Amino acid sequence: MKTFLSLCLIFVLCANGQIRFEEHSLPFVLKNGATGRFYLPELMPGGVGVIDYDGDGCMDVYFANGAELPSMRKTGKDYWNRLYHNDCHGKFTDVTEKAGVAGEGYSIAVAVADYDHDGKPDIFVAGLNRNLLYHNRGDGTFEERAVPAGLMPKQNKPWSISAGFFDMDNDGWPDLFISNYVQWNPETEPKCGTAEQRFYCHPGLYKGQASQLFRNNHDGTFSDVSAESGIAGQIGKGMGVAFADFNGDGLTDIFVANDSMRNFLYENLGNGKFREMGLEYGASLSDDGRAIASMGVDFRDYDNDGKPDLIVTGMINDSYLLFHNIGQPVFFEDKTAQAGLAAATRNLTGWGCGFADFDNDGWKDLFFANAHFPQFGRLSGGASPLNNSVFRNLGNGRFQDVSSTAHLGGAGYNRGAVFADFDGDGLVDVIVSRIDEPARFYKNVTPGAGKSITFQEPLGTEIRVELPDGRTLSNHSSTSVGYASSSEALVRFGLGRFAEPKSVQVRRPGQGWQPLTVKAGPR
Amino acid sequence: MFAGLATMAGAQSQRLPEPIAQAMQLARQGQYQEAERLLKQFAEQNPQDFQAQRALGELYYRFGYYAAAEPVLERAFALEPRDRRSRILSAVCLFKIGDVEHAAQATRKLLAETPPPNDIDLSLTYAQYLYENHDLNGALALAKATVAFAPQHPIAFFWLARILQARGDTKEATRAAEESVELAPSLPYARNLLVRLYRLQGRAEDAEREAQWLKDFEAQKANQ
Numbered sequence: 155m156k157t158f159l160s161l162c163l164i165f166v167l168c169a170n171g172q173i174r175f176e177e178h179s180l181p182f183v184l185k186n187g188a189t190g191r192f193y194l195p196e197l198m199p200g201g202v203g204v205i206d207y208d209g210d211g212c213m214d215v216y217f218a219n220g221a222e223l224p225s226m227r228k229t230g231k232d233y234w235n236r237l238y239h240n241d242c243h244g245k246f247t248d249v250t251e252k253a254g255v256a257g258e259g260y261s262i263a264v265a266v267a268d269y270d271h272d273g274k275p276d277i278f279v280a281g282l283n284r285n286l287l288y289h290n291r292g293d294g295t296f297e298e299r300a301v302p303a304g305l306m307p308k309q310n311k312p313w314s315i316s317a318g319f320f321d322m323d324n325d326g327w328p329d330l331f332i333s334n335y336v337q338w339n340p341e342t343e344p345k346c347g348t349a350e351q352r353f354y355c356h357p358g359l360y361k362g363q364a365s366q367l368f369r370n371n372h373d374g375t376f377s378d379v380s381a382e383s384g385i386a387g388q389i390g391k392g393m394g395v396a397f398a399d400f401n402g403d404g405l406t407d408i409f410v411a412n413d414s415m416r417n418f419l420y421e422n423l424g425n426g427k428f429r430e431m432g433l434e435y436g437a438s439l440s441d442d443g444r445a446i447a448s449m450g451v452d453f454r455d456y457d458n459d460g461k462p463d464l465i466v467t468g469m470i471n472d473s474y475l476l477f478h479n480i481g482q483p484v485f486f487e488d489k490t491a492q493a494g495l496a497a498a499t500r501n502l503t504g505w506g507c508g509f510a511d512f513d514n515d516g517w518k519d520l521f522f523a524n525a526h527f528p529q530f531g532r533l534s535g536g537a538s539p540l541n542n543s544v545f546r547n548l549g550n551g552r553f554q555d556v557s558s559t560a561h562l563g564g565a566g567y568n569r570g571a572v573f574a575d576f577d578g579d580g581l582v583d584v585i586v587s588r589i590d591e592p593a594r595f596y597k598n599v600t601p602g603a604g605k606s607i608t609f610q611e612p613l614g615t616e617i618r619v620e621l622p623d624g625r626t627l628s629n630h631s632s633t634s635v636g637y638a639s640s641s642e643a644l645v646r647f648g649l650g651r652f653a654e655p656k657s658v659q660v661r662r663p664g665q666g667w668q669p670l671t672v673k674a675g676p677r
Numbered sequence: 678m679f680a681g682l683a684t685m686a687g688a689q690s691q692r693l694p695e696p697i698a699q700a701m702q703l704a705r706q707g708q709y710q711e712a713e714r715l716l717k718q719f720a721e722q723n724p725q726d727f728q729a730q731r732a733l734g735e736l737y738y739r740f741g742y743y744a745a746a747e748p749v750l751e752r753a754f755a756l757e758p759r760d761r762r763s764r765i766l767s768a769v770c771l772f773k774i775g776d777v778e779h780a781a782q783a784t785r786k787l788l789a790e791t792p793p794p795n796d797i798d799l800s801l802t803y804a805q806y807l808y809e810n811h812d813l814n815g816a817l818a819l820a821k822a823t824v825a826f827a828p829q830h831p832i833a834f835f836w837l838a839r840i841l842q843a844r845g846d847t848k849e850a851t852r853a854a855e856e857s858v859e860l861a862p863s864l865p866y867a868r869n870l871l872v873r874l875y876r877l878q879g880r881a882e883d884a885e886r887e888a889q890w891l892k893d894f895e896a897q898k899a900n901q
């Protein structure tokens with residue numbers, strides 16, 4: 155199995171809890187094709203993907219972009235998807251044209267993985283009317299192969315919001331899950347609001363769609379196993395998707411955030427089949443029994459108890475949901491209130507989100523890309539564009555809103571968010587797409603942050619790091635994050651005040667736990 | 678959420694001005710935007726009219742636009758300081774929009790009055806605040822008091838169940854959640870809680886029954 159370890163140790167002072175960013179603009183402007191006709195897709199772009207496409211060890215970034223509506227065609231360069239090369243110091247150069255990845259149709263989701271095991275990461279883009287599979291040729295260019303790979307149906311392509319690669323059968327090859335939203339046709343778009351003041355319609359007015367699962371055939375193609383796996387049996391209104399082995403059985407499970415209906419938790423049964431167990435395992439509804447307008451999701455272990463937890467963004471008056479995994483027999487319990495997130499997020503609407511350890515203290519913090527729906531701000535008494543937010547994990551089950559001191563800049567219509575160390579300083583940075591404005595690059599400049607260690611492992615690999623003080627940290631390899639986005643393909647740990655871990659245990663897909671020798675050294 | 682939402686312009690015995698009555702009718706029919714347009718226009722034309730301000734505030738409140746409702750209810754209260762309903766709704770709004778310090782202050786003041794307001798929205802919102810701030814004893818006392826003055830209210834029992842569950846009292850929580858379901862079999866809230874409570878007690882079949890009910894409920898809603 156191809157595995158290698160990259161390690162970076164940053165020798166700076168210990169974490170002091172002052173998460174701080176420097177806000178920079180990227181040239182990419184997300185266009186949703188809005189013309190005042192209030193087509194529902196206008197709300198939905200767009201995702202972001204992290205990819206080291208040229209293998210220089212530095213994380214580049216790809217943005218999905220919308221298209222003209224109702225034609226759903228990229229009628230000009232404004233609508234191009236964009237790939238930016240990173241010079242390893244966080245300076246990004248547009249290489250879209252040369253790479254041949256401008257795209258077609260109304261793009262929303264980005265997923266990144268080396269689907270054909272040629273050692274070069276590829277890009278999958280899903281959207282309203284077109285899926286694209288960009289195969290990385292390794293010379294700075296890509297070839298679009300969605301149709302020959304079996305990922306673009308000849309007709310009736312469902313509207314997709316998110317997509318993610320994961321290993322459904324522990325064969326070491328990335329399989330693909332596509333989260334589909336609602337049935338939509340511009341000709342039958344309902345009109346909502348009044349004659350004077352139109353609104354986007356509630357998702358309740360549209361029929362849902364089943365999501366899709368494609369198994370990797372190991373030959374550059376995929377087979378649609380949606381029906382036989384049980385995925386097609388559930389009609390949802392899927393948005394974000396995230397992956398983790400929530401029950402510790404060595405198989406990767408799937409969580410789909412559904413808009414205004416119960417969320418789906420697909421338990422991987424290990425025989426190519428999944429069963430939806432969200433309600434039974436407590437991850438479908440908020441603790442007050444309501445389905446929220448779920449949008450983004452991340453699936454990681456925030457309290458280092460070895461069991462992955464869930465964060466789900468929603469709409470104003472929902473509060474974002476924090477589902478803590480307590481294991482059998484209940485699995486998930488809604489800890490939003492106890493974690494201090496209920497009141498703090500009740501007045502927000504969130505899209506991208508993620509657990510990431512911004513101060514490298516060993517506890518994963520939370521980042522949210524926020525924005526109300528246009529026109530909604532007026533009704534809620536405020537503006538629709540919102541600031542992004544960051545919550546520090548206090549290590550005791552609670553999160554503290556540190557947005558006001560984190561230097562996250564001004565408000566906007568924020569959407570997809572990705573997490574990666576773009577400038578090689580050992581700190582996790584954030585890139586957020588923003589409708590009608592340049593994307594934001596939040597360079598992490600947290601003073602006194604701890605050291606970090608990263609591992610590059612196959613999707614689904616779980617890693618536990620023991621610190622010299624006996625504390626154990628846990629994380630796993632998964633790129634699908636937040637809303638329609640794909641983060642760096644590294645498993646990252648903050649080491650707090652320590653220079654290196656005491657020990658590392660790894661469980662690769664289909665294998666047992668085993669020690670991993672860490673060859674440490676400063677970058 | 679808390680049901681029992683105020684009937685717009687509720688306790689007013691005098692005849693309502695025509696635009697308010699018309700807006701209330703529209704709101705009852707679910708035509709929120711039209712009702713809002715009418716009431717907003719009427720309130721702007723009559724800035725000193727208490728009824729107009731309170732009706733607009735209650736409309737926003739009823740449809741969950743708490744940030745918009747709060748200043749309007751404040752205006753209504755300023756115009757009619759004897760109107761406790763405006764203060765109650767305003768306090769709930771403050772909780773909902775995250776101004777919890779002022780909300781808690783206003784609520785404590787209201788709860789200390791004689792006679793107590795015995796308002797379900799206020800009591801349960803404050804119980805939720807206490808619950809979210811780890812004062813489970815205070816939350817439990819308030820939920821019990823709410824059940825005492827509203828013994829037929831399913832949401833009061835639901836909150837009692839939630840708080841009991843958080844305190845680890847699975848048996849009593851189950852009883853309260855079942856009571857909530859009995860009072861309002863068509864409401865989903867307590868059933869979700871029961872799924873967990875039954876699973877905790879190894880009652881897999883009962884948990885499955887409640888989960889299936891929730892799935893059927895959602896499917897029914899989708900087909901409407």
